[in-house]
Amino acid sequence: MKRNILTVIVGAALVVIFTLLLFTFQVRRSEVAVVTTFGKPARSLAEPNLYFKWPWPIQKVYKYDARVQNFEDKFSENFTRDNIILLSSVYVGWKISDAGTFIKTFPGDPLVSIPNAQGKLESMLRSAKIAVIGGHTLSEFVNADTKELKFDGIENEIEKTVQGELSTNDWGVSLEFLGFKKIGLPENVTQTVFERMKSERQQYISQYQSEGDSEAQKIRSAAERQAAETVSKAQAEATRIRAEGEAEAAKTLPIFQQNPELANYLLRIAALQQSLNQKATLIFDERTPPFDLFSHLPTNSSSSNP
Amino acid sequence: MSDEHEHHDHGHSHAPETRDAGSQALAEALRSSFAIIKIVMLLMVVAFFCSGFFQVGPQEKGVILRFGKPVGEGQKALMGSGLHWSFPYPIDEVVRIPITEIQKVASTTGWYFTTPEQELSGEEIPAGPSLNPAIDGYAITADRNIIHTRATLYYRIEDPIRYVFNFVSASNTIQNALDNALLYTAAHFKVDNALYTDVAGFQDAVEQRVSELTDQEQLGIVIDNCEIQNIPPRQLTDVFAQVTTARENRNKALNDAHSKANGIILQAGAQAATIVNQAESDRTRYVASINADAKRFSDLLPKFESNPNLFVQETLLPVMSQILTNVQDKMFLPVHADGKPVELRLMLNREPPEPKPAVQNP
Numbered sequence: 008m009k010r011n012i013l014t015v016i017v018g019a020a021l022v023v024i025f026t027l028l029l030f031t032f033q034v035r036r037s038e039v040a041v042v043t044t045f046g047k048p049a050r051s052l053a054e055p056n057l058y059f060k061w062p063w064p065i066q067k068v069y070k071y072d073a074r075v076q077n078f079e080d081k082f083s084e085n086f087t088r089d090n091i092i093l094l095s096s097v098y099v100g101w102k103i104s105d106a107g108t109f110i111k112t113f114p115g116d117p118l119v120s121i122p123n124a125q126g127k128l129e130s131m132l133r134s135a136k137i138a139v140i141g142g143h144t145l146s147e148f149v150n151a152d153t154k155e156l157k158f159d160g161i162e163n164e165i166e167k168t169v170q171g172e173l174s175t176n177d178w179g180v181s182l183e184f185l186g187f188k189k190i191g192l193p194e195n196v197t198q199t200v201f202e203r204m205k206s207e208r209q210q211y212i213s214q215y216q217s218e219g220d221s222e223a224q225k226i227r228s229a230a231e232r233q234a235a236e237t238v239s240k241a242q243a244e245a246t247r248i249r250a251e252g253e254a255e256a257a258k259t260l261p262i263f264q265q266n267p268e269l270a271n272y273l274l275r276i277a278a279l280q281q282s283l284n285q286k287a288t289l290i291f292d293e294r295t296p297p298f299d300l301f302s303h304l305p306t307n308s309s310s311s312n313p
Numbered sequence: 314m315s316d317e318h319e320h321h322d323h324g325h326s327h328a329p330e331t332r333d334a335g336s337q338a339l340a341e342a343l344r345s346s347f348a349i350i351k352i353v354m355l356l357m358v359v360a361f362f363c364s365g366f367f368q369v370g371p372q373e374k375g376v377i378l379r380f381g382k383p384v385g386e387g388q389k390a391l392m393g394s395g396l397h398w399s400f401p402y403p404i405d406e407v408v409r410i411p412i413t414e415i416q417k418v419a420s421t422t423g424w425y426f427t428t429p430e431q432e433l434s435g436e437e438i439p440a441g442p443s444l445n446p447a448i449d450g451y452a453i454t455a456d457r458n459i460i461h462t463r464a465t466l467y468y469r470i471e472d473p474i475r476y477v478f479n480f481v482s483a484s485n486t487i488q489n490a491l492d493n494a495l496l497y498t499a500a501h502f503k504v505d506n507a508l509y510t511d512v513a514g515f516q517d518a519v520e521q522r523v524s525e526l527t528d529q530e531q532l533g534i535v536i537d538n539c540e541i542q543n544i545p546p547r548q549l550t551d552v553f554a555q556v557t558t559a560r561e562n563r564n565k566a567l568n569d570a571h572s573k574a575n576g577i578i579l580q581a582g583a584q585a586a587t588i589v590n591q592a593e594s595d596r597t598r599y600v601a602s603i604n605a606d607a608k609r610f611s612d613l614l615p616k617f618e619s620n621p622n623l624f625v626q627e628t629l630l631p632v633m634s635q636i637l638t639n640v641q642d643k644m645f646l647p648v649h650a651d652g653k654p655v656e657l658r659l660m661l662n663r664e665p666p667e668p669k670p671a672v673q674n675p
Binding site for chain 1: 617
């Protein structure tokens, strides 16, 4: 009976499917699971796969998100080592590493147990922060010198402290990372910071104003000095050049020395020519040539001249 | 369990041979209802396998989890948009990952309290005298100044499997890293560098820190870029602006001084060149004239030596006549007949001052 065989196959397939649904469950890559037998944790499963279980009243499966979860603590006040109140908030990434241990510490539905775990973690964090922040000065939180700055170091210390606590307590929880989310100062302190900033700014303003004038003055005077130097160098150079010319001219001296009398005469005649070039008044007597010619004239001519 | 029941009925329906109308009607009814059940069963099986079809939208990628494990590694595990098929639950399971090319996350803890509406309208609530730690965010700089800072980070998801399967909220984790990077960067930047002189350096430092943190946390993302905005506290906007103005004025004064200085130096250079050139030409002229004189001397020497008196006469007279034509006033004083010299009294006026210096004086 062909029809009956088909019916049997279809029926069998359905039976298999329903059985699978009842007796198996999957653990996804992002999950960890605990199987409880009559409420007591029996197996804890971390690897993604298909697993068998007894149906509901006997065994129950609790699945947890195994992924990294975020939370940040309250923005809270702590004293630094130099007695400054610092507000800080840190974020942490944590995850359930071992569901079997986790369910023993935080029993019940994940919707309740995970916030519980976070609460515990937060109080752990609070005491870690008191200890670590109290051991550092504010200048280790903020510093222009990256060698003095211990921002990372402080984060690591808090992380190490919490991790240490977690490993002694064994909650099946692991801390993946931790960092500062927010850092601040108490409200009234911000006001004094503002006042300090304001006076610093005013200092800058006056500094810039006076700096502008004095620097400009310096630049100008430096330029003037440089200019004077350049000119005096040029003058020295000019003197040197002229001296060079004179030295060169001195080479002609032997020529003139052949007859100093002639040289002297030529110089005097040139000087005479130059000095009487213009706007000169000359007064002669009759001994000066060419006026010596006048002395041979009749004397009555002298009365005609004033 | 109910299916197994139907099965039983099915087996029974063939066993008894009934001839009376009543049981025949019953058998008929059973047969027809059984046919319906068979159809329903078939439909269920078909539906079971058809439920394996699924669609992936344009802004997402699909990942098949077979018994909880992703099928394929890295990029191969990702299915693009379109129709796909997988084994139905409980064998396979489909996870959809929303993906756009570039993801964006904004910082949350460095800015004063403002709402998006105020931000859009540009309306500013007047700032109080202090910052309320509960609502106003800020960062402390290396020189313990307060600044407001915010950043927007753009990134790409490089490893969606890690991004989705390792983190409850990866974008939240990235945001934390970004907030942390702003604090960390501000903590080693001085206020003037963070606000004015090294904004680009600040931005790079933030980007680098975020990238370090997200690498450490193994988020499987690549930072595309990061935009930051730093401002002084609103309470001090005016005084910060004044510093900027003062600095600009100083820079202007310095620039002016520099250009003036350049002018002075250039002018001095020109003057120096003139002096040197003048000297050069003086030298040349001097040497040339001496040489000319020497030549003239050499030329005249034989003539002079042959008869010095005649030579003097010959040369002096043309000079005298030239001088006498040039000279303005000429006076001739003859000797008295008795041979006594003539006494002459002169009153000399200084030359009247030339007009040029007279103009310069006032």
